[in-house]
Amino acid sequence: MAVGNLLFPELPPLNGVRLGTAMAGIKKPDRRDVVVIELPETSTVAGVFTRNAFCAAPVIVAKAHLEECLSTGRVPRYWLVNTGNANAGTGETGLQDAYASCAALAEHVGVKQSQVLPFSTGVIGEPLPMARLLAGVPNALGSLADTSQAWQQAGEGILTTDTRPKGATVTVAVGDQQVTINGITKGSGMIKPNMATMLGFVVTDAAIDQPLLASLLRETVDRSFNCITVDSDTSTNDACLLAATGTGARIESDEQIAIFRNALQRVMTELAQSIIRDGEGATKFVTLQVNEATTRQEALDVAFTVAHSPLVKTALYASDANWGRILAAVGRAPVEAFDVSHVVIDLGDVRLVEKGGRADSYTEAAGSAVMSQEEIIIRINLGRGEESATVWTSDLSHDYVTINADYRS
Amino acid sequence: MAVGNLLFPELPPLNGVRLGTAMAGIKKPDRRDVVVIELPETSTVAGVFTRNAFCAAPVIVAKAHLEECLSTGRVPRYWLVNTGNANAGTGETGLQDAYASCAALAEHVGVKQSQVLPFSTGVIGEPLPMARLLAGVPNALGSLADTSQAWQQAGEGILTTDTRPKGATVTVAVGDQQVTINGITKGSGMIKPNMATMLGFVVTDAAIDQPLLASLLRETVDRSFNCITVDSDTSTNDACLLAATGTGARIESDEQIAIFRNALQRVMTELAQSIIRDGEGATKFVTLQVNEATTRQEALDVAFTVAHSPLVKTALYASDANWGRILAAVGRAPVEAFDVSHVVIDLGDVRLVEKGGRADSYTEAAGSAVMSQEEIIIRINLGRGEESATVWTSDLSHDYVTINADYRS
Known part of the structure; x- marks a missing residue:
């Protein structure tokens, strides 16, 4: 793929x-x-x-x-x-x-x-x-x-x-x-x-x-x-x-x-x-943009925590707007004194998360429409500072497992 | 599973x-x-x-x-x-x-x-x-x-x-x-x-x-x-x-x-x-035992780096004694001044790695015999100190992707 x-x-x-x-x-x-x-x-x-x-x-x-x-x-x-x-x-x-x-x-x-x-x-x-x-x-x-x-x-x-x-x-x-x-x-x-x-x-x-x-x-x-x-x-x-x-x-x-x-x-x-x-088994190209961090490293830490989450990656593969997985991954990033009530998460143009929970304006239909696209932007504003980082990743698909599990056998 | x-x-x-x-x-x-x-x-x-x-x-x-x-x-x-x-x-x-x-x-x-x-x-x-x-x-x-x-x-x-x-x-x-x-x-x-x-x-x-x-x-x-x-x-x-x-x-x-x-x-x-x-999609129960670390935290860092590696996990799923993936995961663990020539890695009773490369005594047949078992012990001796840690994990299977990708759909 x-x-x-x-x-x-x-x-x-x-x-x-x-x-x-x-x-x-x-x-x-x-x-x-x-x-x-x-x-x-x-x-x-x-x-x-x-x-x-x-x-x-x-x-x-x-x-x-x-x-x-x-x-x-x-x-x-x-x-x-x-x-x-x-x-x-x-x-x-x-x-x-x-x-x-x-x-x-x-x-x-x-x-x-x-x-x-x-x-x-x-x-x-x-x-x-x-x-x-x-x-x-x-x-x-x-x-x-x-x-x-x-x-x-x-x-x-x-x-x-x-x-x-x-x-x-x-x-x-x-x-x-x-x-x-x-x-x-x-x-x-x-x-x-x-x-x-x-x-x-x-x-x-x-x-x-x-x-x-x-x-x-x-x-x-x-x-x-x-x-x-x-x-x-x-x-x-x-x-x-x-x-x-x-x-x-x-x-x-x-x-x-x-x-x-x-x-x-x-x-x-x-x-x-x-x-x-051209990532192994990739079906999605995902841009993770983290803004309003205290330092660039903090922004990178959050971006990579989300990018590495197998649960976020399988949801991306399934085109499932499972915002809870993104929220949970952000929440476990190594950020000091993290007040999550300031975090805003957008999926493309759709607001997923604000004030510590699902955005009032969010609908499954709107989220799914973005998730079904081949190129997806997830924007995470931490509300802590002025630094940013962008990370690119792919999804975790059956083909990834097939390629890596069957390679030598 | x-x-x-x-x-x-x-x-x-x-x-x-x-x-x-x-x-x-x-x-x-x-x-x-x-x-x-x-x-x-x-x-x-x-x-x-x-x-x-x-x-x-x-x-x-x-x-x-x-x-x-x-x-x-x-x-x-x-x-x-x-x-x-x-x-x-x-x-x-x-x-x-x-x-x-x-x-x-x-x-x-x-x-x-x-x-x-x-x-x-x-x-x-x-x-x-x-x-x-x-x-x-x-x-x-x-x-x-x-x-x-x-x-x-x-x-x-x-x-x-x-x-x-x-x-x-x-x-x-x-x-x-x-x-x-x-x-x-x-x-x-x-x-x-x-x-x-x-x-x-x-x-x-x-x-x-x-x-x-x-x-x-x-x-x-x-x-x-x-x-x-x-x-x-x-x-x-x-x-x-x-x-x-x-x-x-x-x-x-x-x-x-x-x-x-x-x-x-x-x-x-x-x-x-x-x-x-009972892990999602688990077909293997894997014990990662890291010894001879400078601190317990260092031992944990190495163990979790290996345990989280999707490449190690898919190799475990495939029963593939892909020691290169274990070695590479150990090598990227956050260990200061890491001299890998002292690292010894055993898969069950089979020596995989010593002196920075594949052990001379290693054979694919011996490695595969261990890998095909349902319960696997990987022992990693860092040759740096006296602290240890043990971590348990499962493999990364097609069922994991199925469970997590198809859950809400």
């Missing part, structure tokens, strides 16, 4: 950025499962990674290589992605495999090993099939191209249980120049350790100093990938990378940064939302 | 404790839905209640009445329970209804209104059908009896979506006297705000001062009802009451307290576990 009928957009070529794919048979034959993204020498690169303590070998290596590049002034020019195997829970062997795959690619193209960042997604706990992966690398390199088609094939090559490739692109004017941001992503949950993970690869042709790039990445990820949840789990392999090739307009003044940040946020948000729309 | 084939035990009569039920048609005809529990004048009473900020009207009134009794030296002699309607999210009217139902019962039996504690469970947000409830009260009073059958009927009278009544009883020797503890409970989740809640009513014939009784209740609930989870939600109506009738042995010396605490813990744990065994 998936919500809506999103097509992969046409991502324009970016000067000096080439993408290649190969069918290496990592897990299944005849599908793209190795992807290489090549960046020009003029690039700056930043990354954010999963906080899961059991993070996968490629995450450890990608972070180490990125660090090494930053401290030695080198550019991490190659991103090597495989699907079909997460190389997680694989101990010392997994680490050696991740390093060896970087070394192999580096030797082919004549860069330092640390200039290659590895990413893996797929089954946890099985050794990376190194012979097949290494055989795939030269094929992927041989297909490197800067075309829209190459972007689309890379988008397909990073998928696991996703039902469709996910991309986004924005072009904005910065002064008299144009800046483009292309992104691809994969994942149908914050985690599916058996066969998935969230990966995001975003490249712009702007010129941006690394510290600024890193802060823009963190900031926009915090309001996109960190605000989505399918099943409340955090993967061992999650990573989101941002590169600025330096071939186009320079972003440094406050005004330039503001324009670029907006554009980057649009790309990040669109990518993150595309993951939810 | 329910795990195992537990029968309601024969609860022995307790001197001065009478129970009555009525079929008041609160939501459906021809089922016991009003229960009255009568305690002797010599009783002490303690209660713990939901921390949900949107707590229901009867919770507010029961707490207020209990407080009033404690400060005026009165005994809360009557517990009035209805199912079919939670009287939650009902605002000012709901509060008036809760007070009025206590007043009505108090007038029938000639006690102060504050000596009646009200409890409701069922649909949220609909007004309590007061005429039917008030008509049921004299019928319930008319059937008051101290027999085992009366205990069983009370156990049936507090159910909602539960598939079977739940009771426990323990008798222990304290010096040369015997002390009995009887308990009944209901609930198939920590919350099902549409038509449920967790309620527990426990009575002993011992004589125990109220402050000690209150501390024993908190302590044993913390290791029983507060250590179970079906779906991570906390009800608006949860309550657990403990009364000591004062007719039997006095509990005051350290040795007496130790014996009684043990017996009470057995009753509480058995009741709490019976809720999980």
